[in-house]
């Protein structure tokens with residue numbers, strides 16, 4: 084399995100005349116963009132130093148927002164169809180209007196409000212209204228939305244979700260012979276790949292009939308983003324496997340249950356939104372989140388939880404207190420890592436990880 | 450609800466609280482040294498203190514007599530008032546603690562329970578209070594219900610989810626979609642529907658039936674209070690301004706936490722009368738008002754006196770603020786004939802739920818209407834929706850209007866964030882620029 088490099092893949096797509104839209108975290112109707120022949124390129128943690136963004140944002144703003152702005156200010160040539168800001172948190176909400184109304188970039192800026200209301204009929208109806216509004220807005224620049232293309236896009240999205248459900252199960256039950264790095268690389272490739280290419284890539288992953296991995300230490304990771312490449316490969320070295328994830332950039336964007344094949348695109352996209360796992364950025368109660376995590380831990384047989392917290396991320400930090408309390412009282416060992424999205428794994432973090440893993444291993448042998 | 454609790458509450462409301470307030474009047478107070486730069490203080494200050502003390506005092510008798518709700522400052526409280534909830538505003542309570550310079554202590558309690566220091570300090574103080582039971586208000590009742598709206602920030606939703614979990618009580622959330630360009634019909638429809646969907650839940654929690662007539666009366670009263678508050682603020686367009694924005698930070702409390710009650714309406718009538726009288730007589734809040742300033746963002750509660758004195762002694766008066774204006778700006782949308790949609794328009798479009806183009810336009814208007822010479826922006830660590838974008842707002846206003854401006858890095862209620870030396874230096878440099886600009 085060869086996962087195409089993000090930057091090279093997008094450059095190639097741009098050379099082929101593909102329309103590319105930069106999309107900020109986290110939840111948005113990717114199928115709608117696909118139907119307009121727009122390739123979403125998600126902007127979570129683009130590499131590079133934060134230089135220009137510091138003139139626009141306070142030091143206490145999370146690095147996802149800062150890196151995102153830094154990327155936008157560079158005015159990358161590959162982004163030809165503007166930027167989409169889904170409504171995720173206060174910082175991203177303001178960044179959208181800051182970029183559009185104050186900094187004033189030349190590319191179009193779109194917003195998409197993910198309702199935070201309780202999951203009732205009014206919220207469902209509203210979500211559909213917001214979907215239609217985005218569709219109408221895109222039609223103004225990209226022409227009418229072809230219903231067939233939207234249906235096909237939903238089919239592709241559905242296949243991807245279904246395949247991921249299988250892969251997650253296989254990963255939990257040790258039937259997926261890939262490393263942590265490969266697993267999350269695969270997951271995150273959807274942030275920039277064409278759905279058809281992505282499905283091909285997923286098809287290259289072979290699920291084994293039987294358990295193929297044993298004796299690894301098993302962890303669940305929770306947070307916004309997976310640990311960086313250095314940390315993942317260090318975990319690989321230590322024979323630690325992240326067997327399940329509760330990541331906003333990961334499985335919190337995959338419906339909990341297998342959905343029915345799409346019949347009506349708008350209904351399908353709405354169902355999909357409401358079937359996503361509990362998340363700090365949505366209306367779910369803390370009890371729901373903690374219950375979901377515990378179920379995931381039980382299903383995956385995880386021995387402990389690694390919280391990978393993005394510095395200054397309010398939604399996660401609020402939930403974190405209760406989740407820690409609740410998991411600790413269930414006897415689960417936890418490790419908290421804070422990330423500012425800068426590459427490199429410090430000696431101190433390595434030592435903390437090693438100590439944590441030793442403690443988990445001791446528990447097993449005790 | 451128990452009969453004895455109700456009787457006790459009524460007794461305290463009608464006899465106990467007024468008696469206690471008059472006793473407080475008799476108690477000798479330590480006179481604070483006030484700078485000569487200030488004009489005569491507002492007479493209404495005394496009434497304000499009485500109202501707020503009474504509100505917190507009566508709160509301890511509410512359990513058993515009334516259902517208690519904790520409410521966010523931007524939530525459509527009129528609906529709760531119709532069901533006769535006793536409402537407590539944790540933000541207001543946290544500001545009070547901040548003003549007493551006790552914010553850090555309460556934050557530390559929340560932090561030792563695992564809440565990050567990077568969270569909004571109003572939330573941390575409130576959680577510190579919740580976990581310890583400590584409060585300078587004597588005793589605060591625990592809520593039966595939580596009512597929040599993300600029209601001020603998403604933070605309140607996370608914060609209230611944490612309280613709901615801790616106390617195992619219902620949380621009603623009013624989802625107010627952010628106005629990225631302008632409010633759409635479906636935004637209004639969604640919010641109006643949510644409000645109506647709340648009625649059965651509120652009926653269940655309160656044990657009372659929804660009374661539309663009563664609701665309309667409360668809405669009207671709420672609108673009147675907010676509009677009167679708006680007129681009080683408008684009086685500050687006069688030169689000299691009859692009060693400072695630091696006064697207004699305090700006089701704002703009833704419109705935030707007693708909105709919809711007769712006491713708030715009565716209070717703003719008194720305040721307006723006094724302020725108008727000062728305008729007629731030319732009485733200024735500071736003795737020599739030479740420069741007029743605008744304040745952006747929430748107050749630095751633990752440094753209100755310091756800042757008020759610092760500027761007054763340099764003949765500078767804050768005559769307007771985006772913060773104090775927030776409870777007056779959208780009230781005009783309220784319409785008793787169309788309560789649900791009009792509430793959606795009122796509550797959905799407040800400054801923190803509106804885009805920065807709107808904020809920039811509003812600030813320009815305020816700068817013009819209030820003859821503003823300079824701007825102080827408080828960039829607060831706590832509040833992302835108020836602070837993200839300020840650097841560019843400042844740039845736009847400084848460039849387009851040639852307005853001297855300074856940004857203060859501080860926090861609303863956690864005094865550990867304040868760096869006196871650095872801030873004083875910045876403020877002095879700002880004052881110099883302002884004075885130099887006016888010489889040109």
Ligand code: SF4
Pocket residue numbers: 108145146147148171172173174175307364393395396397398399
């Ligand atoms: S990391 Fe947290 S605060 Fe930052 S953009 Fe994501 S959700 Fe918002």
Ligand code: SF4
Pocket residue numbers: 540569570571572601602603604605747801831832833834835861
């Ligand atoms: S200070 Fe800001 S973040 Fe905190 S509760 Fe108020 S509006 Fe929300």
